[in-house]
Amino acid sequence: MSPDLSAARGKLLPDVLGPGLDVVFCGINPGLYSAATGHHFARPGNRFWPALHRGGFTPRVFAAAEQDELLGLGLGITNLVARATARADELTAEELRAGAVRLAEMAAEHRPEVVAVVGITAYRTAFGRKKAVVGAQEELLADARLWVLPNPSGLNAHYQLPDLGDAFAELRESLGR
Template identity: 40%
Template sequence: MHQGLGGHSFASASNRFWQVLHLAGFTPRRLDSAEERSLLDYRCGITAAVHRPTKQGAEVSLREFRAARPSLEARVRLYKPRVIAFLGKRAIAAMLNTQGIRWGLQPASFAGAIAWVLPNPSGLNRAFGLDALVSVYSELHAALADDRKQLG
């Protein structure tokens, strides 16, 4: 995830993150990027692998993603989320030094968290329309809901 120019994640008006999160069932209403900390109220968190504002994820080099891996793993181990979702394949592929990343649930965990890879909701990502994004994000939401039911 990248931090937008307003100091908030996914702050660009063309980014569909907040809309997709709501439509997929993660939040009861569409949040604004300035409300990102309120995601914690919905049992979600947000972080960036590389901590510098970018307009596009492509502005972050593969080398930067590789260098960021220890710090991201440390945060995941500290906060112990059950699931981590990477938005786009580029960061996780660079961190794991592999090209075989597929969408959805990953076969291996990341720093002890179940790993998912979801399409980046950037308005620049024309490969996924709004309905397709909502569908894939809804799969993760449903998996989390099923997991919560099993845990009681």
């Protein structure tokens, strides 16, 4: 049975965070499907969970409902903007920039090694880096290294799943573990 998506508009999705994580993955904002289910990257067709596995972060492809198991692997999830929308283009540049400030506060509080923003266009807007590219960024966020990954949405035709897996693997390999 499909969740009621209309009731999810504007709903907030709790972060999956803890102190001292290796990587906190930062989505743009929850989609309506994710907000309705209460799980990050939950929409069928979103390739976050398969990319996470292909990148070597998880021993198998996790279901979105298993998101809390990431904490035991040193991983977390948050979003630039907390409110759920049908599409990321419903967000304003001001919301994205405010999300960058909130993300810096989260990084200072939880002290992850890396904050990985999942979505280059949102990153460019939120951080005012018009020419940013996927991969490691020069600046830090609090004391965390800052990384940009491609958006794993099924709507992102620029990256197929093997390419996403490679991008996630590059981040994992940078951890030196």
